[in-house]
Amino acid sequence: MWLWCRWGDTKATSMCWVTPPGGQPAGTHGSRVTFVSRTHRLDLDDQTLREWDAVVLDSGPDGIVLDRSAFYPGGGGQPPDHGVLLWGGVQTRIVDARKTGDDVYLVPLDTDPLPPPGTAVRGAVEDDRRTSLMRTHSGLHVLCGVVFRDFGVLVTGGNMEPLTARMDFNLDAVPPGFKESVEDACNAELRLDRRIDVRSLPRDEAFQLPDIIRTATNLVPEDVKEVRIVDIVGLDQQADGGTHVASTGQVGRISVVKVENKGKGFRRVRIAISD
Ligand SMILES: [Zn+2]
Numbered sequence: 001m002w003l004w005c006r007w008g009d010t011k012a013t014s015m016c017w018v019t020p021p022g023g024q025p026a027g028t029h030g031s032r033v034t035f036v037s038r039t040h041r042l043d044l045d046d047q048t049l050r051e052w053d054a055v056v057l058d059s060g061p062d063g064i065v066l067d068r069s070a071f072y073p074g075g076g077g078q079p080p081d082h083g084v085l086l087w088g089g090v091q092t093r094i095v096d097a098r099k100t101g102d103d104v105y106l107v108p109l110d111t112d113p114l115p116p117p118g119t120a121v122r123g124a125v126e127d128d129r130r131t132s133l134m135r136t137h138s139g140l141h142v143l144c145g146v147v148f149r150d151f152g153v154l155v156t157g158g159n160m161e162p163l164t165a166r167m168d169f170n171l172d173a174v175p176p177g178f179k180e181s182v183e184d185a186c187n188a189e190l191r192l193d194r195r196i197d198v199r200s201l202p203r204d205e206a207f208q209l210p211d212i213i214r215t216a217t218n219l220v221p222e223d224v225k226e227v228r229i230v231d232i233v234g235l236d237q238q239a240d241g242g243t244h245v246a247s248t249g250q251v252g253r254i255s256v257v258k259v260e261n262k263g264k265g266f267r268r269v270r271i272a273i274s275d
Pocket of ligand 1: 076137240241
């Protein structure tokens with residue numbers, strides 16, 4: 001959830017600031033890299049895209065690099081996509097993906113054939129997994145927005161798998177009825193079917209947004225000029241590099257499964273997403 005990027009086009013130089021999944025949203029744990037990107041990130045252009053044409057730029061022990069890819073490479077607590085590349089009458093199943101600089105490396109099943117550089121491929125992202133992760137990620141933002149609005153509490157970490165997730169809060173004591181109250185408020189927000197907008201804003205403009213100020217102002221380095229904002233209109237705005245559904249109604253239903261005490265000022269909320 002805490003990923004700030006100036007999203008570069010193919011061949012553009014980009015700067016990226018990433019807090020590791022589950023890590024503290026305090027700059028000390030982040031890492032900063034400069035890179036030249038080769039992969040155009042179709043997943044950021046269109047979060048609904050599942051199939052596309054591409055050309056292999058590189059393939060080897062590190063994985064396969066495409067000129068255009070809709071595979072979400074993981075980050076901000078959202079795990080990578082799975083899927084398949086079709087080429088020359090064969091298929092290469094993709095079981096992992098990661099971002100190195102701005103290149104997206106697709107990791108094939110090790111028994112599947114490797115398409116050589118120059119090969120034209122048809123890429124496809126596994127829809128069930130990705131759509132579940134989008135619902136889960138948006139659900140976590142709803143949770144984050146509700147807990148801040150109703151209890152004034154900030155998030156310190158989070159992680160997700162398809163349809164299940166956890167979020168850590170800087171909360172000293174759990175108020176009576178917290179679990180039920182949070183679950184009810186989250187589901188009320190889903191029923192409102194709030195629009196979820198994604199846009200990039202110049203840094204100065206982004207940091208005039210109250211929600212962004214409370215979560216991110218001091219975490220994004222001075223030289224990051226553009227910030228990607230995920231806006232659950234009327235509830236929550238975050239600097240975020242993940243994929244999301246178009247409105248909160250598409251999340252489904254949120255169950256607060258458990259609230260765990262992990263130490264002083266550290267409560268972990270586990271949620272499950274269902275239809
Ligand atoms: Zn997020």
